Amino acid sequence: MKLLKTALVIVAGIGVSVYSYARLSKIDDVKMSSLKITDRNGVLLKEMHSCKYGTTYPVNLNAVPRHFIDTLLCAEDKRFYRHPGIDPLAITRSLILDIRRMEIVSGGSTITQQLARNTGNRPRTLPNKLREAAQAVCFEIRYSKDKILQEYLNRVPFGNGAYGVEAASRLYFGKSINNVTLSESAFLCAIPASNKLYNPYKRLPFTLKRQKRILTSLYIDGLINREQYLAALNEKLTLYPKKNAFLAPHFCDLVADRYKGYDGELKTTLDLNIQRKIEYIIANHMAKLAMANVNNASVAVIDNKSRDILALAGSADFFDELNQGQVNGVTALRQPGSSLKPFVYGLAFGNGMNAADTLSDIKSSFEIPGGGLFMPKNYDKEYHGMVRARTALACSYNVATVNISEKFGSDILLAKLREAGFKSLNRDAGFYGPGLSLGSGEVTLLELARAYCGLANGGMLKGLRMILTEPQTDMGRFFNRRVAYLITDILSDNSARAPAFGEFSPLSFPFKCAAKTGTSKNFRDNWTAGYTPRYTVAVWVGNFDGKPMYSVSGISGAGPIFRDIMLALEIRNPDRDFEKPEGLARQEVCAVSGEVPTKYCSETINELFIKGNIPLKHCTIHQSVKIDKRNNLLASVDCPREYLEEKVYKVYPSEYYEWATSAGVEMPPCEVSRLSGTGEAEGMANECYVELPRDGDVYKIDPILRRYYQEIPLKPKVNEDVKHLKWRIDGKEIISDKYPFIVYWELERGKHKIDFSAYTGNNILESNKIEITVVP
DSSP: OHHHHHHHHHHHHHHHHHHHTTTOOOGGGSOOOEEEEEOTTSOEEEEEESTTOOBOOOOOGGGSOHHHHHHHHHHHOTTTTTSSSOOHHHHHHHHHHHHHHTSOOOOOOOHHHHHHHHHHOOOOOHHHHHHHHHHHHHHHHHSOHHHHHHHHHHHOBOSTTBBSHHHHHHHHHSSOGGGOOHHHHHHHHTSTTOTTTTOTTTOHHHHHHHHHHHHHHHHHTTSSOHHHHHHHHHOOOOOOOOOOOBSSHHHHHHHHHHTTTOOEEEEBSOOHHHHHHHHHHHHHHHHHHGGGTOOEEEEEEEETTTOBEEEEESSSOTTOTTTTTTSOTTTSOBOOGGGGHHHHHHHHHTTTOOTTOEEEESSOOEEOTTSOEEOOOOTTSOOOEEEEHHHHHHTTOHHHHHHHHHHHOHHHHHHHHHHTTOTTOOSOHHHHGGGGGGTOSOBOHHHHHHHHHHHHTTTEEEOOBSBTTOOOOEEEESSOHHHHHHHHHHHTOHHHHHHHHOTTSTTOOSSOOEEEEEEOGGGSEEEEEEEOSSEEEEEEEEOTTOOOOSSOOTTTTHHHHHHHHHHHHHTTOTTOOOOOOSSEEEEEEETTTOSBOOTTOOOEEEEEEETTOOOOSBOOSEEEEEEETTTTEEOBTTOOGGGEEEEEEEOOOGGGHHHHHHTTOOOOOOSBOOTTSSOOBTTOTTOEEEEESOTTOEEEOOSSSOGGGOEEEEEEEEOTTOOEEEEEETTEEEEEOSTTOOEEEEOOSEEEEEEEEEEOSSOEEEOOOEEEEEEO
16 A cells, blocks of 8 residues: 555656656757768768767667567566556556665666657666666657657667667677567567676676577567577577677777767778778788887878878777787877978978088087077988088988077967877977977877878978868968978988988889988887878877887888888889979989089089079089198199199188098198298199188078078188188188188178288288179
8 A cells, every 4th residue: 555655655756847848859859860981982980979879770669579679578577568658566666676775776768758869868876877767758758659769769779889779789789679589579679677787798697598588578568479588598599799889989989079069971982991001001010110229100091182191000909908009100290200291301491502502510508598509400310511412311411400599589480380180299499499490399190191191292281181072172382382392302212311311211213202210219109101192191109108119210110111011002103293383393412512513613503493492503512622742731823733632622611621520521731831841832822812702792690590501601811831810800800710711600781892801920910802792
């Protein structure tokens, strides 16, 4: 009697709630579709739930076998076609048990109530059970029993991401619901009571035990005969292997994150054939790199024309929990090292520098904002003296690169990098300092791939596409086409990088491929990024926990992976070349000075120039000097011809003296031979004039370059017996006491008069006076 009163009270409460829930959402308002992510050819990569639902395939009620419906009703709600949406006595028993235990421990819900719970997505609390009951009554008022049953069949969770009977049948038996047997029906109907307890992939004995109870109940209730009962009990079930339709997992996660709440099918830009190739290549190389404490790698492959992401691997193995395989390395912030150098040189080429211009790669120090000095070193721990820009970029010389960036300043370089799409560099220039040009900031692999793809497209930056229907997004031009091609020409010049990487490095290809490596401090990250006319590939190798590798650089870590991927991509297209824009020309220059060669230049190269920026000045590094063979000193004017020898020396500016000495560069003698008497060198008596600059020269101040980097050389023509020299610029004196007495003067606006006095020890020689003009 007491139980009946409790039931009446509960029913009354539900009745009140029904009135309040009269305007609840209709069943049809609830979305049920899955999100299906496919590759560009329609191959399924991943199927995932949209909103609260997992994999689901809606079916009509008449497509479900009668024996399955009988089995489901027997297992879940025997009085379904007789109750008004709730079963008062069953609810009362369930509530009393729940109250005694102070938690939800008993079911008692009808199919209509379960449908209300599935559509409402509420926590399992006692008040919510009343709300679900009220909504169940509303459903019964609004819909037919068949409509409610059909909606339930399409929404009921079967565990492992399957929602609805069709999805469950495909998942566990690999067949459609209309083909399941009686035994399979009982097996499936055993699961919804508790997805966790009756999970076939983890607790199969429990699932089979409940299946037998359901079959027994069907037999006792007369829904099946003895023959059917025994046949179902003895039927050997074959559980379909659990499979993860989860190809290209990191890529799918990126797509799903961008298209949250999207229902239906998304055809992506990914090419599964290419994806499988890069995953195989990564796995093959990781086995070799494991001994060097390398646990992960990330790769992005881009189609240069469409900007489509064709393949993407965020880690070596998504399911490797030990090595944090689910971290997506393509979006992780890491230091890119030297892989940013092409953008440093591009900045310089766009502001008047050419590939033949020489850079200083000698021991140098640079001020750090806030105090201190930055002293960059090269990867090989050596300095290379005077190097051409082509060689400095191709060989990745650090000191030369910092010298370029310092001429412009970190603020201008940072602005250019942001133009190239490196939005992750979001601190002020002072934070990065002079190390910015060497990759001291943090960027993502996708940013690097997008920027290199921009180089491949003539300096035009566009957004990368993940969905075939996405429009291309124009992000602006960061280099003009001529500058971008010049960078491409250098990065694809195997002979230019041979001094640092060897002739047969991983970056040597049988086709045109522009590539650059990068290694961060202490070998924590290494990179290789590059492109052919068709594809851009970016590779990162390292450890997600930040542990250093064992002396693995970009050329030995990421480089071999990059090479194998490029070979796999371009095996059918080896003869394509980069499109060359107009406005470029080649000219022979001295291989040392980068200037117009003279008869003394023993080695020349055919360099590529932007028209209007071709050098006109003749080489001053290679100089011919007459030597007295008897003592290897400068020959005097009366040195007998049989002892006279003319030798060509490399005469570097004074700032290279220390490097030249340590590098063993042979320099001309400063002392004149006294063996023949006078001590004056033949053909050089009384020579004393300003060789550079020339009278009437006009110079222009570059508004972008820092002023203290805009210097010109003052070069005298004097006898070798001069001891020291005193320059005068508008009367202001500058003393030089080292042969060849070249000094550098910072440009100042206006007209300037220049001359000098040369001191031989016994005499003072006065030069001519020249005048130059400096305009703003």
